[in-house]
C-alpha cells in the first residue's frame with residue numbers, strides 16, 4: 606500500500622503541521638487519482654483525521670491577508686491567486702502538499718471546462734448550464750486578479766482556481782468571534798461563497814453519495830467513520846448532495862450509483878409557457894426548478910404545479926398551489942402531459958447518443974472524455990425511461 610515518495614513526504618509534513626491521521630492512508634485508484642483507504646479495520650465513530658484550524662488555508666490566514674486585493678475580489682479568486690503566487694516557489698511552506706495535487710494535464714483530461722467545443726456542445730443541458738456559470742466565474746476572477754497581479758498567467762490561474770474549486774471545504778470561521786475584523790464580512794452576512802477553506806490531507810478523500818461525516822468546529826476540521834470499514838476498503842467523504850451533471854462539471858467525474866441524481870426539466874417546460882403563465886408562476890413562486898428523479902414520486906411538486914397551469918383551467922391550478930385541492934383527480938392529465946414531453950426528449954437523447962458514439966477518438970476527443978459523456982447520456986436516458994414507466998402506471 607505504499608502510495609509513493611511524494612505522498613510519504615506529504616504525510617510526514619502533514620503530521621508535523623497539526624494533522625492527526627488515524628487508521629487511514631492515501632492510495633492510488635483507477636480512474637479517480639488518489640483517495641483514502643482504511644489502513645486497518647475501523648469501527649463506526651472512530652475519528653480518522655483532524656486538521657487543526659491553523660493548518661487550514663483561508664483568507665483570514667496572515668499569509669493570504671498580506672496580499673493586496675480589491676475589496677470585491679471573491680474568496681475563490683484570493684485563494685487561487687495565493688496558490689498561483691506560491692506555485693513556482695520551491696521553498697513555499699506547503700510545497701509538499703502542492704506536490705500531491707493532480708497535474709494540469711489530469712484536469713485537461715477530466716474537466717469539461719478543458720474539453721473541445723465539439724464535446725462541450727454535446728453535454729446534457731444541465732451540465733452545460735453549470736459549465737457556462739463556471740466559465741463566467743473563472744473569467745470574473747481572472748480579470749480581477751490580472752489587474753493587480755499581471756505576472757500570473759491565465760493558464761496558471763486557471764489551474765490553481767480549479768485546484769481551489771475541487772479541493773476546498775465549507776468553513777464558516779467557527780474559530781473567530783462574530784464581528785471579527787479578519788472575517789471577509791461580518792458573520793451574519795457570510796455567504797456560502799465566502800466559506801472556503803483548503804484543508805491539507807482532507808482533500809485526499811474521494812466523493813460518494815454515502816460516506817464519512819466531516820465536521821468543522823473552533824479547533825479545526827475532522828472526519829469520523831460513518832460505519833465499520835475493513836482494512837483496504839476505500840473511505841469516502843460526500844462533497845454534498847450533488848447530481849452527476851454537477852459532479853461532472855465541477856469535479857470531472859460521474860458516479861455509477863448516485864442517490865442524489867436527478868434531471869432538471871426547465872429546458873423542456875419553460876419554452877411551453879405563455880408570457881401570462883410566466884407572470885402567474887413568478888407571482889406564486891413556482892417559476893423554474895422543475896425536476897425529474899429516477900425514483901418515486903419522480904416529478905417534483907413544482908413540476909406538478911406548472912403542468913397543471915399548462916393543462917388545466919386556472920382555478921384548478923390555483924386550488925392546487927393554494928393547497929385547497931391535493932389534485933389527485935387531475936393526476937392522469939398531468940402524467941399524460943409529462944409523458945408526452947419525456948417521450949419526445951427520449952428520442953432526442955437517442956440521437957445524441959448515436960452522434961456521440963460516432964465521434965472518432967482524436968486529440969480533440971479523448972477516449973475517456975467520450976466514454977464519460979456517453980455514460981452520462983445513458984444515465985439521463987434511464988432517468989427519463991424510469992419517469993415514463995412510473996407515470997404510465
Ligand SMILES: C[S@@+](CC[C@H](N)C(=O)[O-])C[C@H]1O[C@@H](n2cnc3c(N)ncnc32)[C@H](O)[C@@H]1O
Nearest residue numbers: 637638639771772808809810811812856857858
Ligand atoms: C478532493 S479531490 C480528491 C482526491 C483526488 N482524487 C486526488 O487525486 O487528489 C477531488 C477530485 O477527486 C476526483 N474524485 C473524487 N471522487 C471521485 C469519484 N467518486 N470518482 C472519480 N473521481 C473522483 C475528482 O477528480 C475530483 O475533482
